[in-house]
Amino acid sequence: MQLSPDQIVFWQYGVFKLNATIAFTWALMLVLAVGSRLITRRLTDDVGPSRWQSLLEIVVTGIEQQIETVGLKDPRRYLDFLGTLFLFVATAALCTIIPGYESPTASLSTTVALALTVFVAVPWFGIRGQGLGGYLRSYMEPTFIMLPFNIISEASRTLALAVRLFGNMMSGAMILAILVTITPFLFPVVMTVLGLLTGLVQAYIFAILAAVYIAAATRARKPDAKGQSEPEQPIATEGLVHG
Amino acid sequence: MLIDWFTVVAQAVNFALLVWLMKRFLYKPILNAIAKRDARVAAVLADADTKRDEAGREREEFDRKNAEFDRERDARSAKVREAASAEGERLLAEARAKADALSVRRQAARRSEARSLHQALARQAQQxxxxxxxxxxxxxxxxxxxxxxxxxxxxxxxxxxxxxxxxxxxxxxxxxxxxxxxxxxxxxxxxxxxxxxxxxxxxxxxxxxxxxxxxxxxxxxxxxxxxxxxxxxxxxxxxxxxKSVGDLVDEGLESEGSALPTDESALDGVAVDGAAPALxxxxxxxxxxxxx
CATH class of the missing domain: 3.30.2320 (hypothetical protein PF0899 fold)
Known part of the structure; x- marks a missing residue:
């Protein structure tokens, strides 16, 4: 039994290899890009857009609203990154209904890669938002004693992000595989449906957590009226997810 | 090993590429389309507001002109009515005056005629x-x-x-x-x-x-x-x-003249002032x- 699509290698040359993870990622990229291109090729600014355009508009504006809900003031700055994160993970989860498909997000390599992008994006947006000094000072809040804990927190949440997604997606695939061997017909269908739901929830959680981390980094400290400063609390999504 | 670092790097690059592709083919066009539509809707609404304001102004102008026209029309018709009434009064008065004058003339003519006739008759008879x-x-x-x-x-x-x-x-x-x-x-x-x-x-x-x-x-x-x-x-x-006969005739004519009715029809009966016979x-x- 394979735990990860990484283990399905189509071609290898030294360290370079083409495994199922990369291949299905490319396929997903192709589907997303070509699908978007096909739909957005005939965009209209009329009052009555086409159904596909309406769908994409709903998706995009929905993501935008979610980002804004998290507390990011200018959602369009983060839309490219966070939106793509959600769409990629969600599409990867939705495609699990296709026979023979191996979700790239069931590979820890993919989830680690995504978590690493978040790990990079958080300081990137943080520094863009409040400058290098401001961002670095946020590690010493409320006191410099918290510096190591903040660093550990940064690293651990990245790891948690990666493992959470991997665990959920992989487990879904694993459970499905096991159930197929035990009860080949009816039950896997139910589990697949459940897996779709789980996959979408995970996509949402992954994107929202990334947004929360970015939000925490971009608006870490702002002086209030009393001259004191308090870190603004991002919404308590993380606790819920961990729970 | 669950983590294949080449795949990690490749996936990170893939993801970065996907971000660019999505930005290029999805977010930008969609957001542009939405922005354009919003702008268009805003423009249409602004245009509608402008037109509504303009229509309101035109309606007010129209109402004002209408009211002014009504006032002017009323004033003119009142003036015309007044002028027509005055002209009517004048014409009526003129006609009445002419009729009176004519009537007086006719009356006088009839009296004169009657008198002449009486005189002529009296004289003729006398003679x-x-x-x-x-x-x-x-x-x-x-x-x-x-x-x-x-x-x-x-x-x-x-x-x-x-x-x-x-x-x-x-x-x-x-x-x-x-x-x-x-x-x-x-x-x-x-x-x-x-x-x-x-x-x-x-x-x-x-x-x-x-x-x-x-x-x-x-x-x-x-x-x-x-x-x-x-x-x-x-x-x-x-x-x-x-002379006696003339006096008698005169008296008779005078008494008839004093008893004369003033209306036109009665004048047909004619009585004239006393004809003076040759005295x-x-x-x-x-x-x-x-x-x-």
Whole structure:
């Protein structure tokens, strides 16, 4: 039994290899890009857009609203990154209904890669938002004693992000595989449906957590009226997810 | 090992590429389209607002002009009505005045006509009556009648006294020309002498006389000097009668005229002021009075 699509290698040359993870990622990229291109090729600014355009508009504006809900003031700055994160993970989860498909997000390599992008994006947006000094000072809040804990927190949440997604997606695939061997017909269908739901929830959680981390980094400290400063609390999504 | 670091790097690069692709093909076009639509909707709404404002302004302008037009129309129609009314009054008054004037003229004309007719009739009747009387008396006049008339004249001359006598004496005295004695027929010398004698005796002076014949007298003798007249003739009686008849006619016409109705229709019945018949001169009247 394979735990990860990484283990399905189509071609290898030294360290370079083409495994199922990369291949299905490319396929997903192709589907997303070509699908978007096909739909957005005939965009209209009329009052009555086409159904596909309406769908994409709903998706995009929905993501935008979610980002804004998290507390990011200018959602369009983060839309490219966070939106793509959600769409990629969600599409990867939705495609699990296709026979023979191996979700790239069931590979820890993919989830680690995504978590690493978040790990990079958080300081990137943080520094863009409040400058290098401001961002670095946020590690010493409320006191410099918290510096190591903040660093550990940064690293651990990245790891948690990666493992959470991997665990959920992989487990879904694993459970499905096991159930197929035990009860080949009816039950896997139910589990697949459940897996779709789980996959979408995970996509949402992954994107929202990334947004929360970015939000925490971009608006870490702002002086209030009393001259004191308090870190603004991002919404308590993380606790819920961990729970 | 669950983590394949080459795959990790590759997936990170793939993800970065996907971010770019999605930005290129999805977010940008969609957001642009939404922004354009919003702008378009905003423009349409703004345009609609502008048009609504404009329509409102135009409606207000229209209402204002309408009200102004109504006011002007009312004012003009009132003025026209007033002018028409005034003109109507004027025309009516003018017509009434013309009608009144015409009526008065017609009335006057009818009165005048009626009067003329009455006068003509009265005169005609009078003349006819007196012509007949005169002719009858003239036919009856004979020498003996003339003589008798002469006697009556002389007798009256002798009987003359008082104021009439004084006036006649004064007239005879003041007149340089001989006193005129008129008669219908030629007086005989005896008659002339008798008259001369009677005058001389009556007035105690010699009165120069000249004698003329006058058929107008019908029958009678008349003495006239310096405006005073004394005589006896049937013509005088006839004149007196004519005067009486004329007075009667006049009175009748006056009473009819005073009873005249003012309306036009009643005028057809016509009554005119009294027609004045030929009146005797004052001297004749006096002579008549004296003679009678």
């Amino acid at each position: 006819e009556v007196f012509a007949i009387a005169r002719k009858a008396l003239a036919d009856l006049a004979t020498t003996s009648l003339e003589e008798r008339i002469c006697e009556v004249f002389i007798g009256r001359l002798r009987e003359l006294e008082g104021e009439a006598k004084d006036e006649l004496a004064k007239a005879l005295a003041s007149d340089e020309a001989p006193a005129l004695v008129r008669s219908v027929a030629e007086l005989s010398s005896d008659q002339r002498a008798s008259i001369q004698k009677a005058l001389d005796v009556t007035f105690s002076m010699e009165v120069p006389l000249r004698f003329e014949t006058s058929p107008d007298l019908v029958s009678g003798i008349e003495l006239s000097a310096n405006g005073c007249k004394l005589g006896w003739s049937i013509a005088e009686y006839l004149r007196s009668l004519a 005797p001169t004052p001297a004749a009247q006096k002579a008549i009075a004296d003679g009678s």
